[in-house]
């Protein structure tokens with residue numbers, strides 16, 4: 001925090017009481033469903049590098065897709081650069097907002113179309129096919145990702161193909177970048193160099209990045225903030241220096257302790273359900289979290305062994321660290 005380039009004019013990303021349910025086949029939330037994402041609020045500033053963590057199915061991808069304008073929510077619930085990501089398509093077409101994840105893993109934009117990344121074409125043709133790019137930035141990315149422009153995309157390895165894709169996704173100087181686990185195929189060096197480049201983008205240009213991942217190698221010093229989501233609810237959002245103050249464990253061990261606690265509580269809840277004659281697992285309604293289970297729907301405070309901290313409603317500010325809701329994670 002406190003970067004010279006930091007734009008203090010207001011939050012770059014604002015999530016206000018977000019609720020979301022995947023629509024059913026009729027385009028509406030299934031009757032009786034509870035929101036998959038519920039009461040989720042978060043605020044990030046220019047220059048923030050935010051690590052988004054949570055167990056499988058916690059809702060990380062869904063949140064990133066909503067921020068990336070891929071799912072419709074009410075405009076006031078999600079503001080990116082002061083605009084609605086879903087309704088203002090110029091946000092993504094301009095390159096100000098970039099989302100790398102999901103379908104992006106299989107396809108790449110080429111000559112105005114989304115084409116399979118594994119087609120018979122050279123890396124050079126793909127990379128230089130993106131128009132209006134600063135040649136210096138392009139050259140830097142090719143170097144950072146150690147790309148040989150003569151690679152044929154149908155013949156290279158998964159990791160090499162991924163490097164080309166990442167390069168293409170980063171060519172435009174984004175203001176907000178949403179990364180949904182894009183580094184799985186990268187070797188240790190490529191990943192380290194990419195993380196360094198991304199950090200520089202935040203520090204020098206004031207870009208804001210949210211990165212969802214399960215891979216913690218080399219991440220210890222990368223994030224400026226960490227956000228932990230469980231069952232579609234924000235559990236914790238905090239600057240990394242505060243995390244380090246209150247947890248003596250490594251980043252990976254810290255996150256592991258949160259997820260272990262969450263899983264233990266979930267198992268306990270299931271045992272209790274079973275004991276009282278209820279089905280062990282919740283009923284699932286497609287696109288929603290659960291139904292018919294008020295116990296699960298209620299917010300259960302987690303105790304992750306944190307020393308007491310003040311609860312705030314935003315992390316956009318310098319000193320703030322917060323939990324989205326005072327009901328959550330209270331000591």
Ligand SMILES: Nc1ncnc2c1ncn2[C@@H]1O[C@H](COP(=O)(O)OP(=O)(O)OP(=O)(O)O)[C@@H](O)[C@H]1O
Nearest residue numbers: 022036054055056057058059060061062063286287
């Ligand atoms: N298109 C969809 N329609 C209905 N439900 C979905 C859809 N996509 C995801 N879900 C459900 O939403 C929940 C959250 O999924 P999401 O992909 O956001 O989790 P995640 O935290 O990214 O998980 P992971 O770490 O495994 O990638 C899951 O229970 C999943 O089954």
